[in-house]
Amino acid sequence: MASRAKATILDIAREAGVSKSTVSLVLQGSGLIRPETAVKVRKAIEDVGYVYNRGAANLRKAHSNVIGMVINDLTNPFFAELAVGMERVFQAAGIVPFIANTAENPVRQEEVLKSLLEQGVAGLIVSPARGTTPGAFRRIEAAGVPVVFAMRRLPESRIPAIAPDNHRGAYLATQHLIGKGHRRLAFFGGSSDLVVYHDRLGGFIEACEALGIPAANRTIVEGETSRRGGMACLETALAAAEPPTAALCFNDAVAFGVMLALRKRGLEAGADFAVVGFDDVAEAEHYMPALTSVAVDTPGLGERAAHVMLKMIQSRTTRAEDHIGAVSLVVRESCGPSRSARGSGMGDAA
Amino acid sequence: MASRAKATILDIAREAGVSKSTVSLVLQGSGLIRPETAVKVRKAIEDVGYVYNRGAANLRKAHSNVIGMVINDLTNPFFAELAVGMERVFQAAGIVPFIANTAENPVRQEEVLKSLLEQGVAGLIVSPARGTTPGAFRRIEAAGVPVVFAMRRLPESRIPAIAPDNHRGAYLATQHLIGKGHRRLAFFGGSSDLVVYHDRLGGFIEACEALGIPAANRTIVEGETSRRGGMACLETALAAAEPPTAALCFNDAVAFGVMLALRKRGLEAGADFAVVGFDDVAEAEHYMPALTSVAVDTPGLGERAAHVMLKMIQSRTTRAEDHIGAVSLVVRESCGPSRSARGSGMGDAA
DNA sequence: TTGATTTATTGGAACGTTCCATCTATAGGC
DNA sequence: GCCTATAGATGGAACGTTCCAATAAATCAA
Numbered sequence A, B: 001m002a003s004r005a006k007a008t009i010l011d012i013a014r015e016a017g018v019s020k021s022t023v024s025l026v027l028q029g030s031g032l033i034r035p036e037t038a039v040k041v042r043k044a045i046e047d048v049g050y051v052y053n054r055g056a057a058n059l060r061k062a063h064s065n066v067i068g069m070v071i072n073d074l075t076n077p078f079f080a081e082l083a084v085g086m087e088r089v090f091q092a093a094g095i096v097p098f099i100a101n102t103a104e105n106p107v108r109q110e111e112v113l114k115s116l117l118e119q120g121v122a123g124l125i126v127s128p129a130r131g132t133t134p135g136a137f138r139r140i141e142a143a144g145v146p147v148v149f150a151m152r153r154l155p156e157s158r159i160p161a162i163a164p165d166n167h168r169g170a171y172l173a174t175q176h177l178i179g180k181g182h183r184r185l186a187f188f189g190g191s192s193d194l195v196v197y198h199d200r201l202g203g204f205i206e207a208c209e210a211l212g213i214p215a216a217n218r219t220i221v222e223g224e225t226s227r228r229g230g231m232a233c234l235e236t237a238l239a240a241a242e243p244p245t246a247a248l249c250f251n252d253a254v255a256f257g258v259m260l261a262l263r264k265r266g267l268e269a270g271a272d273f274a275v276v277g278f279d280d281v282a283e284a285e286h287y288m289p290a291l292t293s294v295a296v297d298t299p300g301l302g303e304r305a306a307h308v309m310l311k312m313i314q315s316r317t318t319r320a321e322d323h324i325g326a327v328s329l330v331v332r333e334s335c336g337p338s339r340s341a342r343g344s345g346m347g348d349a350a
Numbered sequence C: 001t002t003g004a005t006t007t008a009t010t011g012g013a014a015c016g017t018t019c020c021a022t023c024t025a026t027a028g029g030c
Numbered sequence D: 001g002c003c004t005a006t007a008g009a010t011g012g013a014a015c016g017t018t019c020c021a022a023t024a025a026a027t028c029a030a
Helices: A009-016 A022-026 A035-048 A054-061 A077-092 A106-118 A134-142 A167-177 A195-210 A227-238 A252-264 A282-286 A297-316 B009-016 B020-027 B034-050 B056-063 B079-092 B106-118 B134-142 B168-179 B195-210 B229-237 B253-266 B283-284 B298-314
Strands: A065-073 A096-101 A123-126 A145-148 A161-164 A184-188 A216-221 A246-249 A274-279 A293-297 A321-325 A328-329 B066-071 B096-101 B122-127 B147-150 B161-164 B186-190 B220-221 B246-248 B274-279 B292-295 B323-325 B328-330
Touching: A009 A022, A009 A035, A009 B323, A022 A035, A054 B056, A065 A077, A065 A106, A077 A096, A077 A282, A077 B079, A077 B096, A096 A106, A096 A293, A096 B079, A096 B106, A106 A123, A106 A134, A106 B096, A123 A297, A134 A145, A134 B066, A145 A297, A161 A167, A161 A297, A167 A184, A167 A195, A167 A246, A167 A274, A167 A328, A167 B168, A184 A195, A184 A227, A184 A252, A184 B323, A195 A216, A195 A328, A216 A227, A227 A246, A227 A252, A246 A252, A252 A274, A252 A282, A297 A321, A297 B147, A321 B298, B009 B020, B009 B034, B066 B079, B079 B096, B079 B298, B096 B106, B106 B122, B106 B134, B122 B298, B147 B298, B161 B298, B168 B186, B168 B195, B168 B246, B168 B274, B168 B292, B168 B328, B186 B195, B186 B229, B186 B253, B195 B220, B229 B246, B229 B253, B246 B253, B253 B274, B253 B283, B298 B323
Parallel strands: A065 A096, A065 A123, A123 A145, A145 A161, A161 A321, A184 A216, A184 A246, A246 A274, A274 A293, B066 B096, B066 B122, B122 B147, B147 B161, B161 B323, B186 B220, B186 B246, B246 B274, B274 B292
Antiparallel strands: A096 B096, A293 A328, B292 B328
């Protein structure tokens, strides 16, 4: 196996009979080189199986072309969609983003960020893990590396955030449920150490208050932002004396879990209990029953985040405006057909 | 903004009143340093907001601790599960894997691989995009960087592959369908430029031949390995004069698509048409109806691939054994209850 | 005391690039 | 023929680390 000790620019130079400077120039596509020379050099590059050493180059140039994308849960298709949006714009800019998963673990996140930084990334797009301490990004900011938060943000931080209008989305969804006649509502999933949680819950509560649902008729159950979390939430809520008849879920994964738990109990989402999700992942449309959800234009947010990042890098700043994306409620089947209120009657199939 | 021109090891040395060598030693956790000195140095590191420059270090050490993971479709939850398995073992080894998505595009894949290589990765775990040319990894092999294929492999290549027993999985699934009494079978999705495709299709055909399904009663429809692809496959197949009554799908995504298309036609998976998937992603269990699928222990394969990679790096070789993972058929509802066949009773009792 | 050994620390060369300043040819203007 | 301009190519210093060989200081054996 031709493990000939890694060819360098000097090997190429020797092979082609020019100086290393010339090779460097060719590598950068400089117009200062006579075409025939360039051809000769390129042939040599091919011959020796050269691979460019970006680390060495960055040592001089001091700005790399790699961008890190730190994601809190890769198994949630929502984040894959977000990533895809970003990749679209980075690809056009000739940048390859590296994705790293933190699995919702702040310690892992710390490692991941450290590693990315050491690698000399030009910027970082982050959806912070839950429980991230406010100081976690201090060092990064100090290092002057631009960061943008996507979807999630941190309590008090100067870091720009790209996120959907969570408050409004939750409001719309809640309004929809109330419009369907529901009078005992729940908010399922998420946890109060997430800023997004407060945004969404806030929208829920505001709608309840505006439309006459007293606090006594509201059930709020925190839980994991996953299918499993959703299942647990439903169980908890139905154990109450006067259980809710409808729920707004923190995200679609939670909503899927809720629907699953309903099915396990012999209940049907839509008919027996209304559920609405948040994010509108691709699956929502195909679920059975199809999930009513707050659409946030996920790839669009990804693109936006990428653009902001590019801008920050270009203007060598570490600041940028927040961006709140528009949302809309996509009504499907999981809240049932319009029906004139049920007030009571859980219709709890034995 | 403290953009104080990137602190280096020398700044720390000055700050702490020691030499750069000492700082370097501390950074590496060498035991040669007097504890008090180490403390002093660490304090200085903290004070100046130092970030380690791995690029510069690699220039000397020549082996990095980053591993690239190149995935052909991040939106397929299957690959996210694979990634999670790998991460588990890399994390334990103190390595942060960088994930990059090729979106099933060989050109993009080329860029991604180039970028990763230039970054000086220690190894590459790849699920090659469909249509990858056989020569695509020649340069990488020549560069002496260890590569392992996960899930997919390339026609003639010395690169070790970690994959499930595709042939056997397909055989089991087909056998199951025939056992249910089906006599006109289909194989949906995938395309012949994928080695896996031939493996799976091969298992299907072998089972058909062994169990007496003549070629005339077999429908094979190539298609995208996605939900959309599955929908198209079903439409194509049902348009035939004597349409199949059951299908083995290339993967779960295709199977979901098939079930979706069935529903659109007012048919029900299980009762009206049997479908079995491949991969057994988490969703399969929760689908409606729950999908019968070939379980491949995805995270286990991920772990395996990671272990092989670690081994290769450690023993500085570029060769390793292939690994074929065990598979099993998980029977759920999408093939319907046992029924005494159309055609003839395959004696599938209870 | 001397020399040997151990413990802590250090300077300098090397790693593979970029980029500036310099150099050599050739061409053009007169 | 001489001077200047220009195109093309080049050597060397610098980037931030590691690691070897060397040193200095402390300890020990005799």
